[in-house]
């Protein structure tokens with residue numbers, strides 16, 4: 001194997017454990033941690049890499065950690081600025097979703113990624129789950145979607161927001177269920193159509209935590225793609241549990257249904273190789289982090305295109321931002 005990459009993480013909160021483990025499993029080196037709460041960075045150092053450097057200022061970290069690759073696991077509003085700065089310095093960037101929170105930043109990030117010496121991948125890890133790979137393949141074989149619907153019904157209670165300091169606020173989370181929880185299913189659905197919808201009509205609501213969160217806990221949207229193909233999307237965090245996500249795709253006469261990680265074609269269960277189960281993280285995050293992180297470093301080493309390009313990842317953000325706009329009309 002060629003020399004391992006020297007990797008660092010900004011934002012040592014919940015999801016960062018998947019990144020620490022993923023980097024180590026990929027055989028790369030974990031050499032620096034950064035968090036505005038230095039005790040969190042230090043806890044990661046003690047657990048994963050006692051030799052690592054610890055920073056509390058991300059600009060200092062970028063300038064002085066010596067890392068080749070940066071994993072960005074901070075609150076949403078910080079993603080664009082951190083990723084753009086790292087790419088300008090020629091660093092490789094593995095960026096948690098959502099890649100950005102405004103159309104202007106999407107354009108800026110895509111532009112800088114095209115000229116940077118660094119490679120970037122956006123963390124849409126669920127694209128690489130076995131069931132979703134089979135779904136993509138089937139829909140392609142059947143000639144693409146005629147129409148589709150996606151349903152995400154999860155549960156998030158007040159402490160999830162109030163204890164985080166950044167969730168539930170427009171300024172820092174920059175949205176609710178659409179930008180945070182439902183973005184993965186939206187990304188899958190848009191990946192099947194492979195284009196921006198021509199029209200989007202959406203409504204957002206806060207049914208469950210009015211007075212606790214500013215952002216939406218529920219959104220329903222109707223999108224129309226080329227050829228008058230329609231998709232409906234419903235997402236909420238006001239349900240009683242994290243129910244399995246549902247994605248139904250009609251391809252001509254065929255009906256493909258993804259329910260959680262079970263795939264049905266024309267009513268029959270499709271046999272798919274079992275996913276490896278990880279004891280880390282939440283079930284709803286899927287097992288894709290490790291796979292995607294490994295693919296990211298392989299792609300850099302082998303001079304191949306990034307597994308999740310900013311251009312492809314931008315589709316979901318553009319659509320959800322349009323849902324917010326449409327809802328305000």
Ligand SMILES: NC(=O)c1ccc[n+]([C@@H]2O[C@H](COP(=O)([O-])OP(=O)(O)OC[C@H]3O[C@@H](n4cnc5c(N)ncnc54)[C@H](O)[C@@H]3O)[C@@H](O)[C@H]2O)c1
Nearest residue numbers: 011012013014015034035036037073074076096097123285
């Ligand atoms: N891909 C997935 O399935 C998945 C799952 C969970 C979270 N996420 C994403 O990961 C990101 C982080 O989510 P989380 O649940 O780990 O949040 P979290 O609040 O647990 O962690 C965020 C960390 O960032 C730190 N931080 C905040 N401002 C900082 C700054 N200026 N410099 C350095 N550190 C700073 C915080 O102190 C905290 O430790 C979000 O974008 C979220 O949407 C993705």
